[in-house]
Amino acid sequence: xxxxxxxxxxxxxxxxxxxxxPSEQAKAPSEAAQAFEKQLIKQFVLAKPGDVITxxxxxxxxxxxxxxxxxxxxxxxxxxxxxxxxxxxxIAGAEGILVSGNNFIIEDLAIEDAKGDGIKINEAExxxxxxxxxxxxxxxxxxxxxxxxxxxxxxxTLIEGSVAIAASDAGIxxxxxxxxxxRNNRAEYNVAGIEIENTQGADVYDNLATHNTGGILVFNxxxxxxxxxxxxxxxxxxxxxxxxxxxxEGTAVASVPAGSGVVINSNDRVEIFNNHVEDNQTANVIISxxxxxxxxxxxxxxxxFDPYPEGIFIYDNQFIGGGDSPDLLELQALRVAAFGIxxxxxxxxxxxxxNTDKLVDGQVPAEARICVQNGTAQVVNVDGPNNYANVTTDxxxxxxxxxxxxxxELDGAFFGGQ
Amino acid sequence: xRLGLLLVLLLTGCxxxxxxxxxxxxxxxxxxxxxxxxxxxxxxxxxxVPYDLNMALxxxxxxxxxxxxxxxxxxxxxxxxxxxxxxxGSIVSKTFYYPKxxxxxxxxxTDYSDxxxxxxxxxxxxxxxxxRILVRHAEGWQALPYVWNNAQTEATLxxxxxxxxxxxxxxxxxxxxxxxxxxxxxxxxxxxxxxxTDGALKPIGVKxxxxxxxxxxxxxxxxxxxxxxxxGMLSDLPQDLALxxxxxxxxxxxxxxxxxRSYLDINCGxxxxxxxxxxxxxxxxxxxxxxxxxxxxxxxxVAAGRGAGHGRFSxxxxxxxxxxxxxxxxxxxxxxxMPELGRGTVDRDGLALINAWINAMPGDCSxxxx
Numbered sequence: 001x002x003x004x005x006x007x008x009x010x011x012x013x014x015x016x017x018x019x020x021x022p023s024e025q026a027k028a029p030s031e032a033a034q035a036f037e038k039q040l041i042k043q044f045v046l047a048k049p050g051d052v053i054t055x056x057x058x059x060x061x062x063x064x065x066x067x068x069x070x071x072x073x074x075x076x077x078x079x080x081x082x083x084x085x086x087x088x089x090x091i092a093g094a095e096g097i098l099v100s101g102n103n104f105i106i107e108d109l110a111i112e113d114a115k116g117d118g119i120k121i122n123e124a125e126x127x128x129x130x131x132x133x134x135x136x137x138x139x140x141x142x143x144x145x146x147x148x149x150x151x152x153x154x155x156x157t158l159i160e161g162s163v164a165i166a167a168s169d170a171g172i173x174x175x176x177x178x179x180x181x182x183r184n185n186r187a188e189y190n191v192a193g194i195e196i197e198n199t200q201g202a203d204v205y206d207n208l209a210t211h212n213t214g215g216i217l218v219f220n221x222x223x224x225x226x227x228x229x230x231x232x233x234x235x236x237x238x239x240x241x242x243x244x245x246x247x248x249e250g251t252a253v254a255s256v257p258a259g260s261g262v263v264i265n266s267n268d269r270v271e272i273f274n275n276h277v278e279d280n281q282t283a284n285v286i287i288s289x290x291x292x293x294x295x296x297x298x299x300x301x302x303x304x305f306d307p308y309p310e311g312i313f314i315y316d317n318q319f320i321g322g323g324d325s326p327d328l329l330e331l332q333a334l335r336v337a338a339f340g341i342x343x344x345x346x347x348x349x350x351x352x353x354x355n356t357d358k359l360v361d362g363q364v365p366a367e368a369r370i371c372v373q374n375g376t377a378q379v380v381n382v383d384g385p386n387n388y389a390n391v392t393t394d395x396x397x398x399x400x401x402x403x404x405x406x407x408x409e410l411d412g413a414f415f416g417g418q
Numbered sequence: 419x420r421l422g423l424l425l426v427l428l429l430t431g432c433x434x435x436x437x438x439x440x441x442x443x444x445x446x447x448x449x450x451x452x453x454x455x456x457x458x459x460x461x462x463x464x465x466x467v468p469y470d471l472n473m474a475l476x477x478x479x480x481x482x483x484x485x486x487x488x489x490x491x492x493x494x495x496x497x498x499x500x501x502x503x504x505x506x507g508s509i510v511s512k513t514f515y516y517p518k519x520x521x522x523x524x525x526x527x528t529d530y531s532d533x534x535x536x537x538x539x540x541x542x543x544x545x546x547x548x549x550r551i552l553v554r555h556a557e558g559w560q561a562l563p564y565v566w567n568n569a570q571t572e573a574t575l576x577x578x579x580x581x582x583x584x585x586x587x588x589x590x591x592x593x594x595x596x597x598x599x600x601x602x603x604x605x606x607x608x609x610x611x612x613x614x615t616d617g618a619l620k621p622i623g624v625k626x627x628x629x630x631x632x633x634x635x636x637x638x639x640x641x642x643x644x645x646x647x648x649x650g651m652l653s654d655l656p657q658d659l660a661l662x663x664x665x666x667x668x669x670x671x672x673x674x675x676x677x678x679r680s681y682l683d684i685n686c687g688x689x690x691x692x693x694x695x696x697x698x699x700x701x702x703x704x705x706x707x708x709x710x711x712x713x714x715x716x717x718x719x720v721a722a723g724r725g726a727g728h729g730r731f732s733x734x735x736x737x738x739x740x741x742x743x744x745x746x747x748x749x750x751x752x753x754x755x756m757p758e759l760g761r762g763t764v765d766r767d768g769l770a771l772i773n774a775w776i777n778a779m780p781g782d783c784s785x786x787x788x
Contacts, residue, residue: 045602091581094755122695145753146724168724169721176698
């Protein structure tokens with residue numbers, strides 16, 4: 001098979017496709033578009049270290065996953081609203097782009113309407129995801145792909161300046177990784193805006209999470225190669241995450257109530273500070289154990305798994321409104337009973353599970369406490385272990401401080417100047 | 419006589435498989451001299467040995483004409499669990515095709531070697547789709563997809579893979595229309611890199627447990643491993659074949675358990691193992707996996723997305739219709755289905771097998787606790 005020179009293909013496609021109106025995109029791809037796709041796949045397959053794969057401006061229909069295994073490759077478009085890879089007609093592959101190469105950079109393009117995940121980076125070291133957009137253009141829908149931006153089992157990952165819209169699980173989802181920075185992104189109309197899961201060392205700051213079901217999630221799931229700990233969530237705006245939960249039943253985030261600002265589940269050593277958290281109608285912050293996630297049975301979870309959120313430090317956030325219309329019936333009833341018909345749940349909602357095996361003289365050890373130093377913000381312990389029998393807002397147990405976590409450093413030549 | 423001998427020598431000399439530099443593989447399949455068209459048949463060349471598997475990977479019920487070649491004077495080394503260890507210069511080929519009925523319609527039914535024995539494929543009776551070459555270089559294995567032309571005269575290297583709209587007819591006369599997707603060369607690694615960390619490609623089918631079976635060789639039926647050993651292609655095979663692991667087949671007398679585990683092994687285990695691409699899921703389905711939760715029993719999903727299909731656990735004992743594995747096998751939506759690649763249709767036989775296995779499991783997952 002002979003291919004015309006790549007620049008010829010690109011030039012042709014770009015000039016043809018830039019003018020495409022949305023209605024034209026739904027039609028079967030033109031021959032030029034098919035030739036573009038084939039050439040693009042070939043570039044991914046034959047990529048060598050140092051290659052830059054350019055995506056010209058235009059809407060490019062892609063029917064199969066783009067799979068990259070080479071190290072040191074950059075994929076570069078002309079802007080997240082200009083260079084669009086549209087997977088609306090995708091027939092094969094569980095993600096739009098799948099990457100396993102190290103020292104990977106993707107920037108300035110959009111991945112739309114992937115059948116599964118937008119971009120998945122599985123097991124790579126040194127990753128930069130910059131100014132990309134992943135979006136399901138029909139808005140929130142259970143049929144949308146699970147994750148927009150999805151690095152998993154990575155080391156040293158920077159996600160910045162990106163936009164993630166309408167994923168049926170998490171817009172930005174970092175799983176089982178080490179050393180992660182997620183900053184200056186916008187996540188909206190996803191079930192989870194930004195989710196850090198089973199990850200060791202993550203800084204999440206300067207992001208906007210709005211109109212998701214839950215704004216920013218820090219989770220641990222059982223039965224996985226590594227537990228997560230050490231996440232800082234700070235300087236974010238986490239506003240009005242009240243979108244009805246549209247996750248498929250059975251997924252972990254399907255149990256997240258609409259109106260959740262920050263949710264910590266089963267994770268340890270998490271710091272939440274200097275955020276602007278506003279109008280999240282269930283609660284501005286939820287701290288819960290795996291027992292409240294809807295999965296736990298003695299058969300489902302390996303003994304080694306730690307289901308308790310421990311060492312949580314919440315301070316200096318700006319909480320405005322929220323908690324006034326919780327999603328779950330029992331929380332709604334609790335709000336009315338404890339805080340009155342026009343009352344609101346306090347800013348921090350805790351399910352109240354503690355590891356009784358660790359108690360010293362009946363007290364949670366200092367390093368495992370949930371500490372809150374946030375002005376007048378209160379914690380409501382809903383006493384999940386006793387079916388909400390003894391709901392309390394007694395702050396005594398939370399008037400403490402924890403050692404602050406170190407900042408995540410992304411250094412080395414690859415991140416030079418970042 | 420002398421001329422005849424010379425001709426034989428010449429023919430032998432040029433009909434052995436050829437090696438090419440990794441960076442410069444041939445555009446045409448025929449250049450490999452692994453499988454060739456002769457007298458209207460696709461046949462293996464000299465020293466190229468056809469083989470087949472016990473339980474095999476489902477690929478839209480495509481039939482597969484598999485061959486293995488080991489350079490003369492060298493041997494693959496037997497391995498009990500992993501793929502046999504092949505010497506540099508070895509070539510494994512797999513030709514995907516569909517049998518045609520009298521009306522030229524393509525059949526949709528399970529594949530075994532009945533179509534050819536070791537005689538070759540009658541091109542009047544089959545539609546050739548693609549031939550995948552796995553070649554062992556000094557640096558490791560390389561995977562190359564070749565796609566057949568409509569005239570069935572040659573297959574051409576397609577780095578980007580291909581899409582072929584097909585309509586198949588099952589035994590009940592029902593037509594199944596779908597897009598057959600030839601994977602691109604990187605997607606080969608999606609399955610053929612059992613250790614996703616090092617990314618090294620390995621053959622999947624040429625493991626002892628898959629090829630430990632009888633095969634109708636030209637000279638008569640024989641166990642494949644024994645035949646390879648006797649042909650000088652294989653060393654270190656245990657004397658006692660009973661010590662060699664063996665996967666089940668659909669049509670064997672093996673237990674439901676062994677058949678189901680064999681099916682999961684060849685269809686899922688290359689990714690779903692502790693170092694595979696799907697180790698992110700914590701679900702491990704390779705043969706030998708003993709931990710029931712790792713195998714999916716009462717295991718919640720991690721990142722299944724809508725592939726969870728409203729199920730709470732990969733396997734809900736006794737209830738296949740609530741089990742995520744069954745749901746994902748029954749789906750053809752790229753965002754839900756498993757395996758993720760390599761099929762556009764549902765493996766009805768495989769799904770029935772796994773459903774029967776799950777439905778026969780005792781117990782439940784319902785004991786809540788904390």
